[in-house]
Amino acid sequence: MRPSACLALFATTSSFVHAQSIESLITTAAQIAQAIKITLPNQSLVLVAQPYYWWQSGIVNNALFTYGFVTGDKQFEDLSKNTLYNQATAANDFMMPDATGNDDQAWWALSALTAAENGVAVPAGSPTFLSMAQNVFNEQKGRWDESTCGGGMKFKINAGDAGYDYKSSIANGLFFQLAARLAKITGDADTLSWAEKSYDWMTSTGLIDGEFNVYDGTDDSTECVDLNKNQWSYNVGAFLYGAAVMATQTGDAKWVDRTRGFLDAAQRNFVRDGALYEPICEGNGSCNNDQVSFKGILARWLGATAVVLPELKDTIAALMNGVSANVRSSWTPSLGPMQHFVALESVDAAVRANGGVAAAYGMIGGSKNVVKRSALKRSVAGRISW
Numbered sequence: 164m165r166p167s168a169c170l171a172l173f174a175t176t177s178s179f180v181h182a183q184s185i186e187s188l189i190t191t192a193a194q195i196a197q198a199i200k201i202t203l204p205n206q207s208l209v210l211v212a213q214p215y216y217w218w219q220s221g222i223v224n225n226a227l228f229t230y231g232f233v234t235g236d237k238q239f240e241d242l243s244k245n246t247l248y249n250q251a252t253a254a255n256d257f258m259m260p261d262a263t264g265n266d267d268q269a270w271w272a273l274s275a276l277t278a279a280e281n282g283v284a285v286p287a288g289s290p291t292f293l294s295m296a297q298n299v300f301n302e303q304k305g306r307w308d309e310s311t312c313g314g315g316m317k318f319k320i321n322a323g324d325a326g327y328d329y330k331s332s333i334a335n336g337l338f339f340q341l342a343a344r345l346a347k348i349t350g351d352a353d354t355l356s357w358a359e360k361s362y363d364w365m366t367s368t369g370l371i372d373g374e375f376n377v378y379d380g381t382d383d384s385t386e387c388v389d390l391n392k393n394q395w396s397y398n399v400g401a402f403l404y405g406a407a408v409m410a411t412q413t414g415d416a417k418w419v420d421r422t423r424g425f426l427d428a429a430q431r432n433f434v435r436d437g438a439l440y441e442p443i444c445e446g447n448g449s450c451n452n453d454q455v456s457f458k459g460i461l462a463r464w465l466g467a468t469a470v471v472l473p474e475l476k477d478t479i480a481a482l483m484n485g486v487s488a489n490v491r492s493s494w495t496p497s498l499g500p501m502q503h504f505v506a507l508e509s510v511d512a513a514v515r516a517n518g519g520v521a522a523a524y525g526m527i528g529g530s531k532n533v534v535k536r537s538a539l540k541r542s543v544a545g546r547i548s549w
């Protein structure tokens with residue numbers, strides 16, 4: 164090829180370089196998803212090994228669904244789907260013995276809702292994934308507690324449990340996000356009003372402050388006057404994506420502003436040297452079995468936000484390109500399931516923020532990318548083995 168032709172090729176194919184990078188992210192995502200699968204004690208269920216918790220099985224279940232929707236590789240879809248039915252109980256509300264917190268139950272509801280949003284086929288005679296998420300939402304509405312602090316969700320469900328007197332941001336954030344996403348999928352006005360109401364309660368207590376910092380929770384036995392000011396990455400993630408969904412559903416600029424506020428807060432508080440970072444525990448290596456997974460949840464909802472709010476896409480893409488590069492330089496198959504979870508969500512989020520598989524296949528770039536589509540598709544649709 165003549166040099167001038169070569170230069171011209173480079174000049175017109177910057178999107179090709181970009182697409183290559185998405186393809187390599189997808190290859191990494193496939194490796195991580197496979198590594199997660201291998202850690203599952205029962206290969207037929209997405210239930211992570213102890214010492215990890217049941218709620219974490221819920222987030223891993225959701226991660227395997229998300230991996231399939233982001234990459235087009237659906238090899239884990241039946242596994243995640245069967246696990247939802249396996250864990251739903253006869254009432255189809257995920258009130259398993261380990262569902263002691265409103266958050267525990269809500270993680271599984273969000274996984275079911277993810278299945279519903281992405282049109283996962285429901286086996287004949289089985290309840291829909293949407294109905295499962297609605298069952299949880301309706302139960303949690305009934306637990307909304309006006310007896311103290313002007314409202315809010317308690318952390319724990321049963322009186323007497325440690326944490327029953329605590330109104331936690333994660334219980335409220337997941338309830339808010341569940342309401343927002345259900346309102347979007349159903350168009351139900353009452354559900355939308357619950358999203359507004361639960362958000363307003365968070366700001367009224369100061370658990371969300373004027374800079375969109377999200378604090379951990381507050382003691383309702385003293386009317387929520389004292390805040391536990393610890394900040395964890397998953398709390399801001401829950402409100403970030405819930406707010407983004409509200410922005411798309413209501414068209415109200417206040418929700419775009421709020422989403423932008425949470426994105427700024429996430430970058431300010433949970434990013435260090437281009438990597439996601441959990442400041443309370445990561446510096447001294449004291450993150451416990453719960454805390455190691457929080458960053459992965461933030462990553463998931465950063466990626467999801469980039470998809471629904473195009474005005475934030477470039478900022479999130481820049482962030483997640485750095486984060487995923489960090490993940491890819493340090494990830495190994497021998498890590499534990501929660502490290503895999505964080506890695507997978509981070510890489511998936513980078514794919515989504517860069518336009519997703521559609522961009523890699525040239526569906527966004529137009530006809531000039533057709534050749535690339537066939538070149539790229541093989542490694543995605545095929546099962547990457549190693």
Ligand SMILES: *[C@@H]1O[C@H](CO)[C@@H](O)[C@H](O)[C@H]1NC(C)=O
Nearest residue numbers: 204205206207208245246249
């Ligand atoms: C694994 O889970 C499946 C599906 O619930 C169940 O039928 C099977 O007995 C489990 N296997 C073991 C070894 O527990």
Ligand SMILES: *[C@@H]1O[C@H](CO)[C@@H](O)[C@H](O)[C@H]1NC(C)=O
Nearest residue numbers: 442443444445446447448449
């Ligand atoms: C780690 O650092 C955090 C925040 O600085 C501190 O609260 C915690 O006690 C430390 N833990 C250990 C085990 O040093």
